Amino acid sequence: MTPRSCPALFLTAPASHQGKTTVTAALARHHRNQGRKVRVFKTGPDFLDPYILERASGHTVYGLDLWMNGEDDCRARLHQAAADADLILVEGSMGLLDGTPSSADLAALLGIPLAAVIDAAGMAQTFAAVAHGLASFRPGLSFHGFIANHVASERHADMLAEQLPSHLPLLAALRRDEAVRLPERHLGLVQAQEIADLDARLDRAAAQIAATALAELPPAVAFPAVPQADVPKRLAGQRIAIARDAAFAFVYPANLELLAQLGAELAFFSPLADAALPDCDSVYLPGGYPELHLETLSANTALKADLHGHIQAGKPLYAECGGMLYLLDRLTNRQGDSAAMLALLPGEAVLQNRLCGLGLQEMAFPAGSLRGHTFHYTRLETSLSPTTHARKASGAGLGEALYRHKGMLASYFHAYFPSNPLATASLFLP
Structure with a gap:
């Protein structure tokens, strides 16, 4: 079995509640609306975000976790997705370096370039410092760029971008918009089937992607094949x-x-x-x-x-x-x-x-x-x-x-x- 290549991007952040799921869903919906087949994966154990991402992409969303799934299971699912996908997106959990294993561990192992979502509300030039810290703290990670979320104005976007070096581009400055926010409750996001206007929210969020660098496909990543053991029919007739x-x-x-x-x-x-x-x-x-x-x-x-x-x-x-x-x-x-x-x-x-x-x-x-x-x-x-x-x-x-x-x-x-x-x-x- 030979490796399969597919454009891929790993969405991460410096912490939870930066808007990763909304941005990942917006990106998936934008490319789906362009006629592309988008496959999305979610890192770590999660039942709620995947249903939102499934609605955005139109395809089942599987979890990836190096400890829970194991490396072979993660690799096999990505190799299978790369067979016919035009774009693979992976949404991280918590912050980039949080947890054992972390999103950084998975991204480094798989060789998928990272795009970090940073909530820019109440922030200006410090945005570049946070971006620089994420990109330089752990050697060996590949950064595609950064996404400023909850941006107040064009001037705000300029202030966020002006101190970023050329090798760490601002891929998108997404405006603050209550109409795209995903509602939450005690276990996380409200279930997709309970949000009556979810598709309208996703399409509105996707519209923000169209005029940004995120509208272009990211670099292709090679996903190697992993031999899979046959599953015995222990539940046949059950x-x-x-x-x-x-x-x-x-x-x-x-x-x-x-x-x-x-x-x-x-x-x-x-x-x-x-x-x-x-x-x-x-x-x-x-x-x-x-x-x-x-x-x-x-x-x-x-x-x-x-x-x-x-x-x-x-x-x-x-x-x-x-x-x-x-x-x-x-x-x-x-x-x-x-x-x-x-x-x-x-x-x-x-x-x-x-x-x-x-x-x-x-x-x-x-x-x-x-x-x-x-x-x-x-x-x-x-x-x-x-x-x-x-x-x-x-x-x-x-x-x-x-x-x-x-x-x-x-x-x-x-x-x-x-x-x-x-x-x-x-x-x-x-």
């Missing part, structure tokens, strides 16, 4: 019912694809709208926002009866984070509103004002370990004793608890299934 709606949307596309590669048939259902569970051998309850839909979930007693019947029949159920909260006796939101949930897993959870769990972790299941992450604002109280705890990637302290109860496996831990296909298959078998 039908997995997967919750999917506004309350349960936190699932990696790569997870669903791996289940299909393992031979499973996937059937989707909505705990918000469906009165019956699809005919199935096992159930997957991914994470999401059950705390935003307390009354609707609580009122769906017909589906509750079906899920109780599923467990009474001895069939497997695997739940992650929000899916686990749905299994509990009770769930309470930040305003103090509380509602009964499925009462399949003893305990209750309350949404907190502060983050309760964050970071990359590895969970040991009976058939092997899976890598993934945790990110939640709820505190769980349960009489159950954990079967085990995840190991934090940092090595400091215990990770999330794993609970086993009446054929159910539940945890705050979000697994990345391709990190261990055999362990994944075991989650959905008796």
Whole structure:
């Protein structure tokens, strides 16, 4: 297998909340509007930004993380995308050098040139100092240029650019515009399907790209091939019912694809709208926002009866984070509103004002370990004793608890299934 070349750009920033996702989405939508096929990737564990980027580009967005995915998985996904893409974009996470591994680690390994988004509000000549620091702090990184975000005027743009050296060009000065801002809530951006005017926002943001250097394709990057092992059909003949709606949307596309590669048939259902569970051998309850839909979930007693019947029949159920909260006796939101949930897993959870769990972790299941992450604002109280705890990637302290109860496996831990296909298959078998 030979390397494949494709124009590529890695969008980064000095910190979170600089506007990386909005700029990446605007860039993807602009080039898509020009008739180009754009493939976008998101670094690190993330469920919300990828759905925005998917709407912008028109293609599924996969995550890239050197620890969670592994280098081979990252390389294989980029090599596959380069087969027919006209442009590959990678959106970084947090700041360029933040985290282990960082966006800088990934960009350096892949050889993708960087474009840093800097929020220029309240900044003038200092912009050049920040840009110089990003470009020079770690040798070996290739910088394509810089993007000034939230610029107030043409004069402001000139002040930002005037002290930048020629080898660190200002690729774009994007004006402050409330009409392109993406709304947020406690776990990050509001889900794409909940933003009624998302396409209008994306097209308006894309219009700002047209008159800038970002309208031109970046340099081509060679993406080498990586041999991939065959996935055994351990789930052949198995039908997995997967919750999917506004309350349960936190699932990696790569997870669903791996289940299909393992031979499973996937059937989707909505705990918000469906009165019956699809005919199935096992159930997957991914994470999401059950705390935003307390009354609707609580009122769906017909589906509750079906899920109780599923467990009474001895069939497997695997739940992650929000899916686990749905299994509990009770769930309470930040305003103090509380509602009964499925009462399949003893305990209750309350949404907190502060983050309760964050970071990359590895969970040991009976058939092997899976890598993934945790990110939640709820505190769980349960009489159950954990079967085990995840190991934090940092090595400091215990990770999330794993609970086993009446054929159910539940945890705050979000697994990345391709990190261990055999362990994944075991989650959905008796």
